[in-house]
Amino acid sequence: MQQYYPLSFFEKFIHVDLQQASTERKHPDEQFYTQAVKDIINEKNKILECISQYLYDLRKEKQIEWFIQQSQRQVVTLMNSVAKKLPTESLIDDAKPTVKNTWSNLYKILYLHLAELLTHLEQKFERYLDIDCKVPPSYLLKAQAKFREDVGLLKAGFLSSGVDEQLQNVVFMPFLELTKSIHTSSPITYQQLHYLTEMNKRLFQLLDVSGEQAVFPQKLHDLLLFINFNNVHYFEYWCIMITEDLTTFPTFREKLERLMFLQKKISQATQKPAFVFNSQRPPLQHKMQSWLAEEIVYHKEINATSGGAHLPEELSRWKNFKVQTNFSVPQIGHILKLLLDSGIYVNKNRAEILDFFSYFFTSVKQDSISPSSLRNNFYNDNAAVSKSVRDLLMKLVNQSHKGLNVVAWLIADCFLQQF
Known part of the structure; x- marks a missing residue:
């Protein structure tokens, strides 16, 4: 089949005819202007009529995809060339000019009809579009105006919801970078603009439905994981946040439990299908899973290397802790x-045992037990004390029997119900 180049007229008209005529004359004469507008409209309508038939004749998916993407990129390139001749306010305004005989108005009409061709491709052949194609200047300018306004509103909402300034900077950085882009030379693609538009919408939804201020930051992290916000700055922020969080857990066991809980939670998290901030980087979920797995291995190895020794913060945790009892010191x-005489406690150094209990236990009458007082009562035989201890032990024995009897009754009852 003969190749079809639908945009050849527009390429020649923009880069040759219009360029030459605007250089020679300050204003277009009425005949040139009228004929140019007529040719633009006729050529646009001709392309719209011919594309569908041409694609029907192609039939093969790969050929159709190549043609649509090639046409999409060519239209955007032509729109970008025309946009360089127009002021930004003219690109944002979709209304057709009413005054004739100016080059600016002719360029505006040309841009609008090229935009119609692009809209036709987007609406009729969406699944074939090149998402890595740069967006036309008017798309970017409209997005910039919206994001400038929305970021201010979102920042105010985030501030009142307890989101720290560093996280705000990370979340809004892509929006602010987009607003600073020059519309005729911006690298922003369809995929990137679509992602930020969707992200912007979901951030507002999160503010609308969020409840308590204390849980909003976590909901924000959950959302960023859901939409695969694999921004390198956010991942670095998240790693530092988790590392700082681990310092609040005094023991190796608690640190590992926290890491394994996060690993489980992130592995089970739902993600928006085929949605990613940066398609050149691994998904955020995979990066988090990998980092947590390495942290778990690291903490296990550190614990094994230290022989299970306690960290200083683990020991300081028990500095002011005491087991409160109803026992008297005797x-x-x-x-x-x-317990020691019977061999239940097997420590050889009895003095250390007594010092330990005097430090970490309290009696019914004393919040603090001196080692000497406990030592004296340890070696002092007192019949009344012996009897009171036997009574306490008998109560424990009876309580144990009572518990066993209840369990035995429940088992028997369940067993009998089966017959």
């Missing part, structure tokens, strides 16, 4: 003697 001393 009863504690007598119970410890029974």
Whole structure:
């Protein structure tokens, strides 16, 4: 089949005819202007009529895809060339000019009809479009105006919802970078603009439905994971946030439990299909999973290397902790003697055992037990104390029997119900 180049007229008209005529004359004469507008409209209508038939004759998906994407890129390139001749306010305004005989008005009419061709491709052949194609200047200018306004509103909402300034800067950085782009030389693609538009919408939705201020930052992190916000600055922020969070857990076990919980939560998180901030980078979920897996291995190895030794912060946790009991000091001393004499406690150094219990236990009458007081009661035989301890032990025995009886009754009851 013979190749079809639908935009050859527009390429010649923009780069040769219009360029030459605007250089020679300050204003277009009425005949040139009228004929140019007529030719632009006729050529646009001709292309719209011919494209569908040409694609029907092609039939093969790969050929159709190539043609649509090639046409899409050519139209955007031509729109960009025309946009360089127009002021930004003219590109944002979709109304056709009413005054004739100016080059600016002719360029505006030309731009609008090229935009109609692009809209036709976008609406009729969406699944064939090149998402990595740069957006036309008017798309970018309209997005810039919207994002400038929306970012201000979102920042105010985030500030009142407890989102720290650093996270705000990371989240809004892509929007601010887009607003600073020059519309005729911007690298912003369809994919990037679509992503930021969707992200902008979901950030507003999050503000509308969020409840307590305390949970909003976490909901924001969940949203960024859902929409695959794999921005390198956000990933760095997240790693630092988790590292700082781990410092609040005093023991190796608690740190590992926290890391494994996060690993489970992120692995089970839902993601928006085929949606990504930067298609050149790995998905955010994969980066987080990899980082957490490495942290878990690291903490396990550190714990194994230290032989299970306690970290200083682990020991400081118990500095002011005491086990509160209803025992008197003589009863504690007598119970410890029974446990050591019977071999239930196997520590050889009894002095250390007594010092440990005096430091970490309280009696019914004393918030603080001196080591010497506990030591004296440990070695002192007192019949009344012995009897009171036996009574306490008998209560424990009876309580144990009572528990066993209840369990036995429940088992028997369940067993009998099956017959």
